[in-house]
Amino acid sequence: MPIDATLPYDDENIFAKILRGEIPSTRVYEDEFAIAFHDIAPVAPHHILVIPRGAYVSWDDFSARASDAEIAGFVRAVGAVARDAGMVGDGYRLLANIGRDAGQEVPHLHVHILSGRPLGPMLAR
Ligand code: 5GP
Numbered sequence: 606m607p608i609d610a611t612l613p614y615d616d617e618n619i620f621a622k623i624l625r626g627e628i629p630s631t632r633v634y635e636d637e638f639a640i641a642f643h644d645i646a647p648v649a650p651h652h653i654l655v656i657p658r659g660a661y662v663s664w665d666d667f668s669a670r671a672s673d674a675e676i677a678g679f680v681r682a683v684g685a686v687a688r689d690a691g692m693v694g695d696g697y698r699l700l701a702n703i704g705r706d707a708g709q710e711v712p713h714l715h716v717h718i719l720s721g722r723p724l725g726p727m728l729a730r
Contacts, residue, residue, distance in 0.1 A: 608712045610663040610704035620656050620713035634686045638678025641686045650721025651690060655683045661714045663703045683716050692720040
């Protein structure tokens with residue numbers, strides 16, 4: 606069920622539990638600002654989620670409230686994850702859903718990194 610991205614942060618969301626280690630995930634990256642792990646239901650041969658350590662509902666919330674250091678750290682982490690996974694040569698797609706019309710389901714900011722085949726048009730028509 607898509608979320609309302611204007612709601613306050615919910616500490617019990619699934620990615621908050623993954624961050625706290627209460628739910629398992631296959632982590633591929635972590636640093637001071639972000640962690641990355643495999644999506645449980647991949648839609649491409651490689652499908653990684655990158656999330657900030659801070660409590661932000663969405664890209665909207667993050668871009669409005671996060672510190673410059675958090676924003677720089679998160680953006681660098683997304684790039685590093687793709688680079689470390691060897692995705693740069695063939696290319697990859699970044700995707701962040703924000704709120705209802707975009708279909709955001711988990712109310713903790715996450716960027717999808719997708720790669721491993723030609724990914725087709727940006728959106729289904
Ligand atoms: P959204 O639709 O919010 O942009 O994407 C949420 C993503 O989180 C989906 O691609 C979904 O497969 C993934 N996801 C949901 N629950 C879990 C989970 O418990 N573990 C992992 N690794 N991914 C999850």
